[in-house]
Amino acid sequence: MPPSPCHCANLRRAARTLTRRYDAALAPAGLGVAQYSLLRALSRLEPATAGSLGEALDLDRTTLVRNVALLARRGLLAASADAADRRVRLLGLTPAGRQTLEAAAPLWEAAQRRLEEDLGPDGRNALAAALEALAGLDG
Amino acid sequence: MPPSPCHCANLRRAARTLTRRYDAALAPAGLGVAQYSLLRALSRLEPATAGSLGEALDLDRTTLVRNVALLARRGLLAASADAADRRVRLLGLTPAGRQTLEAAAPLWEAAQRRLEEDLGPDGRNALAAALEALAGLDG
DNA sequence: ACCATATAAGTGTATATGCACGGAAGAAAA
């Protein structure tokens, strides 16, 4: 039985549970799952802007600015000016950022694999179907 | 296709989307979905303690303490001493809290109904199955 | 009675998230 009838509250609870799992798994690399996701997205999209990254992650742009600032302070990514448009700050991984991502990758894989094992085939299918349905809500 | 292979990132993204929806729907009552969930749980469990509420919501106890403090400052809930155990602070809704909950209930119902309509029967089933699978991860 | 352990609560610190707002720079319109 669901502890709450509210789909939102239930989804938030599940997100907290998974976040704790992945955060713990990624801790040896000094990253949380939010930071890992940001760096991973940047590695695929660089050079990116705060706007493009926010859109890709469906995060408020200003949230992204804060998270980027934290990772920049740690030297994992860096911003550079765009010659063609002085408003834009281009974001890219630093060598340290790439190195940290490489160190975190197997930790993420272990967490992902453990989750899939714990869910079993039926749970995996259900999760995939639900995420697909929820992904189509906006736009 | 999922924008990320990470189940956790995808679930967090979906939780953000639903949170924005429900927060917007509940805004006329002056509540967010996290606060609504807390008050709703308290209405079922009162008199409750920070520990029991945290366990019920699968929230860290210290997170609950902060959220409770905010709602207490607004007069929606209140703490009282336990005669039998001076460590315990018993939490209960105030009349204003009950009133706010009543005002928020139809707003929550509208958001829930709209989500279910947007998901469709298949989406609803998928979400329910996924939440059930995820709820069995701990404990 | 006394001490060791267990339990309830709260605080310090940090990250994550989003809204409202303001500033700077490019683009379009007049």
Place this chain on the structure above:
DNA sequence: TTTTCTTCCGTGCATATACACTTATATGGT
């Protein structure tokens, strides 16, 4: 070309979340 509009960006403020640590109180063993 000046004005307006649009688009980037960042900050102020507020809530949500969790870990490490401390404090206060009970409880059980001796």
